[in-house]
Amino acid sequence: MIVCKNLTKTYINGDVTTNALANVSFSIEKGEFVSIIGPSGSGKSTLMHIIGALDTPTSGEYSLDGKEVSKLSDDELSDLRRDKIGFVFQSFNLLPRTTVLRNVMLPLLYTNTTKKEREERAEQSLQYAGMEKDKFMNLSNQLSGGQMQRVAIARALINNPAIILADEPTGNLDTKTSHLVMSALQELNKKGHTIILITHEMDVADYANRIIHIRDGMIEKDEINIPNDHKI
Amino acid sequence: MLKDLLKETIWSLSANKVRSGLTILGIVIGIASVIALVAIGQGAQNSIEKNIEAIGSNLIMISPGAQRIGGINQGGGSAQSLTVEDAEAIKNEIENVKAVAPTVTKRSQITAKGNNTNTQVIGTTEDYLIVRNVAIDSGSFFSQQQMKGSAKVAVIGPTTRDDLFGAEIDPVGKIIRINKMDFTVIGMTITKGGSGFNNQDDVVYVPLTTAQHYLSGDEYVNSISVAASDQNSMTAVQEQISTLLLARHKISDPADADFSMMNQNDIIATATSITGTFTILLSSIAGISLLVGGIGIMNMMLTTVTERTREIGLRKAVGIRKLYINLQFLAEAVILTFLGGALGIVLGWIMSLLVTRFISSLTTSISLSSIFLAFGVSAGVGIVFGFYPARRAANLSPIEALRYE
Numbered sequence: 001m002i003v004c005k006n007l008t009k010t011y012i013n014g015d016v017t018t019n020a021l022a023n024v025s026f027s028i029e030k031g032e033f034v035s036i037i038g039p040s041g042s043g044k045s046t047l048m049h050i051i052g053a054l055d056t057p058t059s060g061e062y063s064l065d066g067k068e069v070s071k072l073s074d075d076e077l078s079d080l081r082r083d084k085i086g087f088v089f090q091s092f093n094l095l096p097r098t099t100v101l102r103n104v105m106l107p108l109l110y111t112n113t114t115k116k117e118r119e120e121r122a123e124q125s126l127q128y129a130g131m132e133k134d135k136f137m138n139l140s141n142q143l144s145g146g147q148m149q150r151v152a153i154a155r156a157l158i159n160n161p162a163i164i165l166a167d168e169p170t171g172n173l174d175t176k177t178s179h180l181v182m183s184a185l186q187e188l189n190k191k192g193h194t195i196i197l198i199t200h201e202m203d204v205a206d207y208a209n210r211i212i213h214i215r216d217g218m219i220e221k222d223e224i225n226i227p228n229d230h231k232i
Numbered sequence: 233m234l235k236d237l238l239k240e241t242i243w244s245l246s247a248n249k250v251r252s253g254l255t256i257l258g259i260v261i262g263i264a265s266v267i268a269l270v271a272i273g274q275g276a277q278n279s280i281e282k283n284i285e286a287i288g289s290n291l292i293m294i295s296p297g298a299q300r301i302g303g304i305n306q307g308g309g310s311a312q313s314l315t316v317e318d319a320e321a322i323k324n325e326i327e328n329v330k331a332v333a334p335t336v337t338k339r340s341q342i343t344a345k346g347n348n349t350n351t352q353v354i355g356t357t358e359d360y361l362i363v364r365n366v367a368i369d370s371g372s373f374f375s376q377q378q379m380k381g382s383a384k385v386a387v388i389g390p391t392t393r394d395d396l397f398g399a400e401i402d403p404v405g406k407i408i409r410i411n412k413m414d415f416t417v418i419g420m421t422i423t424k425g426g427s428g429f430n431n432q433d434d435v436v437y438v439p440l441t442t443a444q445h446y447l448s449g450d451e452y453v454n455s456i457s458v459a460a461s462d463q464n465s466m467t468a469v470q471e472q473i474s475t476l477l478l479a480r481h482k483i484s485d486p487a488d489a490d491f492s493m494m495n496q497n498d499i500i501a502t503a504t505s506i507t508g509t510f511t512i513l514l515s516s517i518a519g520i521s522l523l524v525g526g527i528g529i530m531n532m533m534l535t536t537v538t539e540r541t542r543e544i545g546l547r548k549a550v551g552i553r554k555l556y557i558n559l560q561f562l563a564e565a566v567i568l569t570f571l572g573g574a575l576g577i578v579l580g581w582i583m584s585l586l587v588t589r590f591i592s593s594l595t596t597s598i599s600l601s602s603i604f605l606a607f608g609v610s611a612g613v614g615i616v617f618g619f620y621p622a623r624r625a626a627n628l629s630p631i632e633a634l635r636y637e
């Protein structure tokens with residue numbers, strides 16, 4: 001489903017050119033749960049941005065569901081993100097002072113859906129992400145970290161995307177909440193969603209079935225992983 | 233789509249009430265202060281102009297020169313050198329003269345039904361109405377007939393009416409006593425304003441002939457007021473009067489003239505330069521407040537948009553197109569500036585009305601151009617600085633916008 005061939009991303013800052021990614025090639029099949037792990041500066045964030053259609057590579061090819069992404073225009077990238085990719089960020093990125101429901105419905109703005117349809121889908125998605133129903137009308141700033149990340153997951157799910165991209169989703173959470181969020185992602189994977197997780201923590205990466213180690217813009221190791229039984 | 237846009241805009245504004253409120257407040261203050269300031273300035277200017285006009289228009293005043301008795305100068309105006317014939321000669325022989333009013337002025341004690349007042353009695357002719365911009369409120373001014381027959385009739389000013397009969401009473405037909413003689417009041421003038429020594433409403437007008445017969449007892453006049461037909465001919469008229477009077481009084485050296493002249497042109501020139509300076513002063517104050525208001529709006533808009541760069545990044549990340557983000561921020565800026573603008577106009581209006589109400593001598597006048605200018609500048613600034621940074625943020629890649637702190 002995801003095919004990357006010779007992805008290269010070069011940043012030019014004055015006279016200094018940095019290769020954030022150098023000839024990276026791999027593919028991810030539908031239904032996989034992949035962790036991309038590496039230290040900061042390894043290029044894992046750049047890779048995630050390219051996979052998430054937030055950025056385009058300097059050279060190389062990236063196709064998602066058979067569609068070449070690297071040549072798309074800004075608007076086409078927006079539509080692709082809306083329809084195929086769900087993001088879960090480290091800092092949650094919810095709209096402040098806004099109800100849970102409204103946050104989840106955000107990606108449905110300016111689409112041909114009725115209000116009723118949007119609310120139904122948002123509620124479904126929230127329940128799917130394990131959010132209690134009585135919290136739906138709470139404001140985003142009244143939630144705990146774990147609840148916020150569940151709302152973010154629900155928002156990522158609302159368009160039933162091909163992949164869910166989670167960028168350090170547990171970075172701002174304590175161990176116990178981290179486990180809950182990771183288990184929720186594991187659940188989603190079991191229901192058939194493709195999940196790509198970016199992290200620098202081995203503990204977190206271990207929830208996935210495959211781990212891609214990245215260092216200095218190159219793939220160091222690509223291995224199958226059997227998750228430990230995480231119990232806290 | 234449009235519905236989404238509107239809902240999103242209104243929701244976004246109402247979700248941040250304090251921020252929206254402060255932005256609107258900035259715009260309101262900017263616009264209201266400019267409108268009120270210009271209205272006050274305009275009002276002040278109008279009242280200055282009105283006061284000057286009240287003196288008369290294109291007026292030349294001729295008064296007798298100083299009289300010398302045994303080498304002692306008795307002061308200007310003391311000589312008895314001007315006559316009614318002089319006034320008639322001016323009217324008949326000089327071009328561009330609209331009206332000539334010889335006057336005999338005397339302060340007198342006036343009584344009516346137990347009340348009394350000390351005021352100025354002016355004996356004059358009908359031309360006085362034209363020369364001094366006097367208008368009749370009720371009754372009438374004296375007729376040609378009453379003029380010829382030295383009739384004992386009087387026209388009084390509203391202040392005199394208040395002193396003798398009390399406010400709101402029509403004095404026409406009532407009797408007043410001047411110098412122990414009964415005069416019938418036949419009219420009252422319209423209020424002209426002014427106060428103290430310059431109160432043009434505290435006055436009693438009688439026919440010139442009557443004043444000469446019963447009050448002064450001679451054929452001379454205290455002054456002659458001449459109205460030139462327009463402002464441009466005033467200098468020429470003044471010169472001709474001088475030549476004419478010198479010839480009539482058989483004086484060869486102008487330095488020995490037994491009369492002096494004062495020209496309203498001088499007053500008008502001074503007043504024009506005052507109001508001109510005044511206008512510049514007010515425009516610059518209004519300009520500065522507009523500038524300050526504009527900078528305030530700009531700051532507010534810039535901070536809110538910068539603050540919301542992450543939100544813009546999020547919207548982009550979840551797949552909302554750039555166009556819709558731009559439109560939403562534009563709509564927000566438009567709504568804020570128009571709401572603020574409308575409130576500002578209303579507030580400015582109220583402020584000027586309050587000034588008029590509490591400062592009775594100043595009638596403010598709201599100028600349409602100040603409303604348009606203030607509104608235009610604030611709306612322009614608000615929209616440009618609300619929209620431009622948002623557009624810039626929407627053009628950033630979503631990652632950069634999301635990382636923005």
